[in-house]
Structure formats: C-alpha cells, structure tokens
Amino acid sequence: MQGDVFGSVAIPGVDDVEGELGIVLTHPCSMRSAGGHLRDRILLARLIGRDPIPLARWADGFFGLMPLPDLVDGGPFYAASFEHAGRVRSVALDRAQRIACLSRKGILILQQRLIFSWTRVEVPLHRLSSVSEPVLEEADLLEEWLEAGADAGSTDTYAEEEAFDRFLRTSPSGGTATLRDRLRDAETRADVRRSVRRMIAERGAA
Amino acid sequence: MTVNTSPAPSFPSREDQPTAAHSVVETPPPALTAADLLPRTWELRWNAGRHHQEAIGLDRLVNEMTVLERAAQYEHLSTTTLLDELSTRWGLSWTNISRLVGVSVPAIRKWRQGEPSSPQNRSQLAQVVALLNTLDFHFMIEDPARWLEIPLASTPLTLIDAIAARRLDLVLDYAGGRVDLPERVLDRWIPAWRERYRDEFETFVAPDGHRGIRVR
Numbered sequence: 001m002q003g004d005v006f007g008s009v010a011i012p013g014v015d016d017v018e019g020e021l022g023i024v025l026t027h028p029c030s031m032r033s034a035g036g037h038l039r040d041r042i043l044l045a046r047l048i049g050r051d052p053i054p055l056a057r058w059a060d061g062f063f064g065l066m067p068l069p070d071l072v073d074g075g076p077f078y079a080a081s082f083e084h085a086g087r088v089r090s091v092a093l094d095r096a097q098r099i100a101c102l103s104r105k106g107i108l109i110l111q112q113r114l115i116f117s118w119t120r121v122e123v124p125l126h127r128l129s130s131v132s133e134p135v136l137e138e139a140d141l142l143e144e145w146l147e148a149g150a151d152a153g154s155t156d157t158y159a160e161e162e163a164f165d166r167f168l169r170t171s172p173s174g175g176t177a178t179l180r181d182r183l184r185d186a187e188t189r190a191d192v193r194r195s196v197r198r199m200i201a202e203r204g205a206a
Numbered sequence: 207m208t209v210n211t212s213p214a215p216s217f218p219s220r221e222d223q224p225t226a227a228h229s230v231v232e233t234p235p236p237a238l239t240a241a242d243l244l245p246r247t248w249e250l251r252w253n254a255g256r257h258h259q260e261a262i263g264l265d266r267l268v269n270e271m272t273v274l275e276r277a278a279q280y281e282h283l284s285t286t287t288l289l290d291e292l293s294t295r296w297g298l299s300w301t302n303i304s305r306l307v308g309v310s311v312p313a314i315r316k317w318r319q320g321e322p323s324s325p326q327n328r329s330q331l332a333q334v335v336a337l338l339n340t341l342d343f344h345f346m347i348e349d350p351a352r353w354l355e356i357p358l359a360s361t362p363l364t365l366i367d368a369i370a371a372r373r374l375d376l377v378l379d380y381a382g383g384r385v386d387l388p389e390r391v392l393d394r395w396i397p398a399w400r401e402r403y404r405d406e407f408e409t410f411v412a413p414d415g416h417r418g419i420r421v422r
Contacts, residue, residue, distance in 0.1 A: 190297035
C-alpha cells in the first residue's frame with residue numbers, strides 16, 4: 001500500500017544517499033493490474049535521517065520531503081525524499097521487512113506533499129480523500145481476504161488475489177453494478193463489506 | 207285548495223313562565239386592552255418555551271440512556287464477538303470501528319487476533335454496538351452503518367466523524383428528526399463548514415474508471 005515503509009530495500013538509481021529504508025509512493029489506483037495482482041515494479045522513495053522538522057513548519061517548506069517522526073524507536077528523524085525515488089520489483093518487497101504503514105490521513109498527507117513537490121498545486125486533503133477512499137476500502141478488504149486465506153492454510157497469494165478480484169467483479173442480485181462499482185459509492189459500501197465478509201466466512205467453512 | 211286542520215299551538219300563560227334570560231340585565235365585562243393581555247401572553251410563551259426546552263432535554267437524556275442501557279447488556283460479550291457484530295452484521299470498516307472506539311487500527315487488529323482489550327475499551331465497543339442497535343430498533347434507521355457513512359451535504363464529513371468528535375448528541379438529534387437536514391447538523395457542529403470545504407476542485411470519473419480531481 002502507498003505509504004508502507006520497508007527495511008533493507010535497494011532502490012535502483014538511488015545510490016547518492018545512504019540508507020536502507022524505503023517508502024511506497026505509487027498511488028493505490030495504479031498499484032495493481034488486471035486480476036488484482038501487484039504490478040511488477042512500484043515506485044519507492046528513500047528515507048533519509050536528518051534534523052527534525054517541527055510540525056509547525058511542515059506547511060512552510062520542506063516540500064520535497066515527507067516527514068516521518070518517531071518512525072523508529074530511538075532512531076533518527078526520518079523523512080522520505082521524493083527526488084530519491086526509483087522503481088523496485090514488487091517481489092523484492094518482503095512483508096516481513098515492512099516496518100510501518102501510514103494511517104489513511106497519513107497517506108493523504110503523503111499524496112498532498114508529493115503533488116505539491118512535483119506540480120506546485122495544493123490539493124485539499126478532503127479532495128484527495130474522496131478519490132482514494134474506494135481504493136483504500138478495497139485494499140482493506142483484500143487484506144482481510146488474504147489474511148483469512150492464510151489462516152485457512154492457503155499459501156497461494158496469487159490465487160487468492162484472483163479469487164478476490166473475481167468476486168468483486170460479480171453483480172449482486174442480478175444488477176449491472178459490480179461489487180467494485182458499489183464500493184465507490186458511500187451509500188452501498190457497507191453492503192459490499194458485508195458481502196465480502198460473508199464470502200470470507202463461507203470460504204472458511206468450506 | 208287545502209285546509210290546515212291541525213290544532214293551533216297553545217302557549218303557557220305568562221304566570222307559568224320562568225324568568226327569561228333575556229329579561230336579566232347584564233353588566234358588560236370591562237373591555238380588555240392589549241396591554242391587559244400582554245403579561246398573560248408573555249407568561250404563556252415563557253412557559254411553553256420552558257416546557258419545550260425541558261422536553262428536548264428529557265428526550266436527549268432518554269436517547270443517551272437508551273444507548274447506555276443497551277451497552278450494559280452487551281458488555282459481557284467478548285471483544286471478538288463485539289467486533290464480529292460491528293463488522294459482519296453491520297458492515298463497518300475497521301478504520302471506522304477504530305475511530306468510533308477511539309483506538310488505532312493496529313489495536314483493533316490485535317483484538318481481532320485474540321489479544322485482550324482493556325475493560326474500558328470493551329465498554330466503548332459495547333457502546334458502539336448499542337448505538338447501531340438503537341439506530342435500527344429505536345429510530346427505525348435502515349442500515350445504520352450506511353447512514354453513518356454518508357457524507358453530509360457534499361462535504362467529506364460523516365456522522366462517524368461527529369461521533370469521533372464527541373458529538374453523539376447531534377447524531378441522536380438527527381436520528382430522532384429534531385435536526386431535519388444534514389446542513390443543520392453541520393451548522394451546529396462546525397459553523398464555518400461552508401468556507402472550510404469550499405474549493406476550486408471537483409471530483410470526476412476518469413476514462414480509466416477511477417476517480418480523478420480537476421479544477422472546476
């Protein structure tokens with residue numbers, strides 16, 4: 001997910017700064033291809049240790065950085081450097097090496113700083129939220145699906161992702177709108193969650 | 207030609223008649239002026255206003271007590287059962303459950319995996335379950351989770367945000383119809399909401415099917 005921080009990650013083309021931590025920059029909309037699988041390569045930025053940036057100054061400058069205070073207990077003050085970014089093979093990202101993930105608000109702040117750094121356009125957080133909400137919801141449900149699969153003994157993440165994607169492409173009650181379409185609408189989102197969780201329970205019971 | 211053959215009506219003699227009302231000379235009541243009526247009008251208005259306010263206060267108290275009394279019934283349930291009720295039955299997201307309870311998403315994840323929660327947090331969870339049940343059974347709101355998640359007046363704010371901001375009173379007022387429009391909820395909650403959420407952007411669906419943002 002965008003904003004996940006991984007340790008021990010090599011970022012191609014980023015060899016002029018020290019460090020081994022990287023943060024995912026790719027937007028959730030662009031992270032997965034057909035079948036719901038992670039794309040072969042995703043964009044990561046290097047985290048650099050530096051002097052702390054007080055919260056009161058986040059809005060005044062340092063626009064090329066995403067401050068990440070208290071990331072590591074007893075560690076330095078880290079910030080993601082947007083200019084030190086490169087495409088990393090997704091298979092190289094080990095879940096066991098994921099040391100942190102951002103909250104939803106954190107993801108939106110990352111997006112806002114990234115957009116401003118690259119375009120000088122300031123987009124309000126609530127606008128970013130309205131765009132990202134459905135994909136973040138889908139990512140949460142996929143995570144539940146995969147966890148339930150793993151708990152039930154499945155080791156084939158690829159097949160689980162495909163099964164989830166297939167399920168989201170079904171239309172409940174013979175309608176034309178798929179579950180994924182209905183996830184985009186706040187009015188039907190709770191219903192989609194119930195459907196997915198019922199399916200997870202059915203698969204677990206089978 | 208017809209002839210009326212019925213007998214002529216007979217009348218009692220004057221001696222048999224009681225004193226007729228019309229024969230009593232009435233003294234007309236003194237004419238009231240507006241100034242005479244004004245104090246009584248004020249008094250009635252003041253009393254009506256006071257009773258109205260008392261009724262509103264009592265109604266709010268009853269609504270909040272209904273939630274708390276229901277919550278007391280659920281507090282003996284396990285944390286995983288309460289979470290299951292919120293996620294599977296009502297369809298809330300883990301993010302929203304964490305916001306309603308006032309803990310982090312990782313904390314909720316640990317509880318789902320069987321780690322114990324504090325009595326205070328379990329009590330909070332029970333209150334959220336009680337709220338959803340109250341919205342359903344008491345206020346007859348179909349699909350309370352959906353109702354709580356609908357953006358208010360085209361802002362990103364929802365009733366879940368109001369609860370997270372400790373404005374359950376607004377949610378119950380809205381559920382009970384005392385506040386009739388989402389705009390009124392926002393007016394009472396964030397008076398400057400119109401200025402805060404006014405911007406030059408709009409959201410649209412891009413050709414790839416995903417949403418995008420563009421300048422209006």
